[in-house]
Amino acid sequence: MELTNEYIKQRLADQFGDKVVNFEEPYGMFTFEAPKEDNLKVLQFLFDDEELQFRFLTDLCAVHYPDQEGRELAIVYHLHNLVKNVRIRFKVFTNIQEPDIFTATNIFSTANWMERETYDFFGVNFIGHPNLKRILNVDEMDYFPMRKEFPLEDQTRIDKDDEMFGRGGSII
Amino acid sequence: MSEQIKHIKLPEGSIEKQTTTLNLGPTHPATHGVMQNILEMDGERVVSAEQTIGYIHRAFEKLAERRPLYQITPLTDRLNYCSSPLNNMGWHMTCEKLLKIQTPKRVDYLRVIIMELARIADHLICNSIVGVDSGALSVFLYVMQYRELIYEIYEEICGSRLTTNIGRIGGFERNFNNTAWTKLEKFLAEYPAVLREFEKLLQRNRIFMERTMGVGAISAERALNYGFTGPNLRAAGVDYDVRVHSPYSSYEDFSFEVPVGSTGDCYDRFLVRNQEMWQSMEIIKQAYQKIQEFKGADAEVYHADVPEYYLPEKKDVYTKMEALIWHFKIVMGETDIPKGEVYHSVEAANGELGFYLISDGGRTPYRLHFRRPCFIYYQAYSEITAGSMLSDAIITLSSLNLIAGELDA
Incomplete structure (x- = not known):
């Protein structure tokens, strides 16, 4: 039987009721959202179900939306059913004061480093992770650089007297 | 302690x-x-x-948040720098998917040629390095001249060799010139003999087999759980190939096989890569043939008609007002990109290279995440080397095809 987006949506709604919300299909990829307490339940259901079989974690990353109060951080899972070749996207939102979320490492070994990377750049605290420490940045770093409060340097700034890099005071 | x-x-x-x-x-x-x-x-x-890891982390995802789409291409060069064109094409296709640009068939076929050449160059390095690490240096030096020839083909098209920045959103910066085609013909004519000899030197070589068989093996189940993709997954016996599963750039027009292994060890990975090089040769031949079938004006097409994103010709910029405006807007990155969220992946040389792009309607991506295959499968290294000899661990390292640039982004 073909695994259509409507069917996945129906199965999720049957299993989780009102908890799964915000069904979308941007560029054809089925996308939905669940509360952060239920992220493991949803992932486990998608993994175990005989028809859904989303057993390949393609990608895991976070997105920071500073304007959405209470749901500043989105954790995005891209899952793939390799048998029927269907991809879906699953999102979980959390606030930035307590960015705690359960780790998926017990379902997917590959989530280990993906979660470390997400912690490293966004400060998402994955509860139960075996080794949650920085992976690409130095251990001494005390902030989470991919958050939007750290903008990149303005390319047009002229207050730096830095002639070595071609941004000298000669402009003034 | x-x-x-x-x-x-x-x-x-x-x-x-x-x-x-x-x-x-x-x-x-x-x-x-x-x-x-x-x-x-x-x-x-x-x-x-x-x-x-992280010694050469360069914060590409952060940098990308301040750059218009076309300026992100040079960042993708520096992910897997052994096969930059694959990353470039993957990025262009992601943008095209977001912007809903349909590329002409000829562009797709030209891209296929470049991508398969890049795959050959990458596999060539990886397999010959496995040879080096098992003590056979001569094969590495021998095949290098054909990687050089591939680089010369890149050079004819985009002017650079390693970090290529090849192609543009919508197509190529210029049509392939005659030198490029001549060099491609030379490659197609000469490379099979070289690859055969390369295989002859290693494939049934007793020393090489003893050094690689059963080394660094991973089961299909563990490989999937670890998110393996590309030749490393196929060596374990899973026939997952993005080119077949979600065809892009008209890969559905080509007939080729997806070689799979069974044990997932270094020897199988070596065999799978070698077979993929043969398959890539077949694809290039088919694409070259298809390109020669275009006649008249179709035979000169090398980009889609998207003035908002594709730079106009320089002579038009000097003489036509409209072209000048587009030129300025593109170079200054003043075009707003549509709002949207898109994931696109290509079969890069070492696995599924994915781009997750979120746009909030501004001029730059709101968020860009690279799914970098070797970052994902490198974490299995400690599991697959536990209990092996040190020299085997080194062969496993090179046979996994780890590229530091891609690992660290």
Whole structure:
């Protein structure tokens, strides 16, 4: 039987009721959202179900939306059913004061480093992770650089007297 | 006892650590890139390995948030720098998907040629390095001249060799010139003999087989759980190939086989890569043939008609008002990109390279995430090397095709 987006949506709604919300299909990829307490339940259901079989974690990353109060951080899972070749996207939102979320490492070994990377750049605290420490940045770093409060340097700034890099005071 | 080795269980009653800590890397000729492995050795056997990565982290995802789409292409060059064109094409296709640009067939076929050449160049390096690490240096030097020829083809098209920045959103910056075609013909004519000889030197070579068979093996189930993709997954027996599963750039028009292995060890990975090179040759031949079938005006098409994103010709910029405006808007990155969220992946040389792009309607991406295959499968390294000899661990490292640039983004 073909695994259509409507069917996945129906199965999720049957299993989780009102908890799964915000069904979308941007560029054809089925996308939905669940509360952060239920992220493991949803992932486990998608993994175990005989028809859904989303057993390949393609990608895991976070997105920071500073304007959405209470749901500043989105954790995005891209899952793939390799048998029927269907991809879906699953999102979980959390606030930035307590960015705690359960780790998926017990379902997917590959989530280990993906979660470390997400912690490293966004400060998402994955509860139960075996080794949650920085992976690409130095251990001494005390902030989470991919958050939007750290903008990149303005390319047009002229207050730096830095002639070595071609941004000298000669402009003034 | 240091922090890193707390997890090692010592035999009952032992008073001190009985293993040796060995630092493999970050700058070691056998790691072929800047990455560190802290190995716990029991004699010559590896007890556990802990990887430290991030030595060449360059914050591409952060940088991308301040750049218009076309300026992100040079960042993708520096992911897997052994096959930059694959990354470039993957990025262009992601943008085209977001912007809903339909590329002409000829562009797709030209892209297929470049992507398959890049795949050959990458596999060539990886397989010959496996040879080097098992003590066969001559094959590496022998095949290098054909990687050189591939680089010369790139050079004819985009002007650069390693970090290519090849192609544009919507197509190519220029049509392939005659020198490029001549060099491609030379490659197609000469390379099969070289590849055959390369195989002859290693494939049934007793020493090479003994060194690689059963080394660094991973089961299909574990490989899937670890998110393996590309030749490493196929060597374990799973026939997942993005080119077949979600065809892009008209791959559905080509007939080719997806070689699979069975044991997932270094030898199978070597065989799968070799077979993929043969398949790539077939694809290039088919694409070349298809391109020659275009006649008249169709035979000159090398980009889609998207003035908002594709730079106009320089002579038009000087003479036509409209072209000048587009030129300015593109170069200054003043075009707003549509709002949307898109994931696109291509079969890069070492696995599924994915781009997750979120746009909020501004001029730059709101968020861009690279799914970098070797970052994802490198974490399996400590599992697949545990219990092996040190020299086997080194072969496994090169046979996984780890590229530090892609690892660290």
